[in-house]
Amino acid sequence: MPQKKHKPEEIVAKLRQVDVLLSQGRPVAEAVRTIGVTPFTHYRWRKEFGGLKSDQVKRLKDLEKENERLRKAVSDLTLEKLILKEAPSGNF
Secondary structure, eight states, X not given: OOOOOOOXXXXXXXXXXXXXXXXXXXXXXXXXXXXXXXHHHHHHHXXXXXTOOHHHHHHHHHHHHHHHHHHHHHHHHHHHHHHHHHTTXXXX
16 A cells, blocks of 8 residues: 655644544544554654644744755765865875
């Protein structure tokens, strides 16, 4: 079965839907089945996105993306610095 990539906003909406079903007295397994994911996926989503609103999730993902870009830039600059340090000594 192909995996579906859920958007963060969809995940938050599905988690809220599960919360509503649980408050109505349905068991967790049945509530999770209603949104069409496995219990493992539900608990993973709840751990990552639990208690966040849609706009907060979008901001979190944007910050993670920016952090990844900045880490790559720092690693590239560090590598260039090491290359330039070794070049004058003739170790290339």
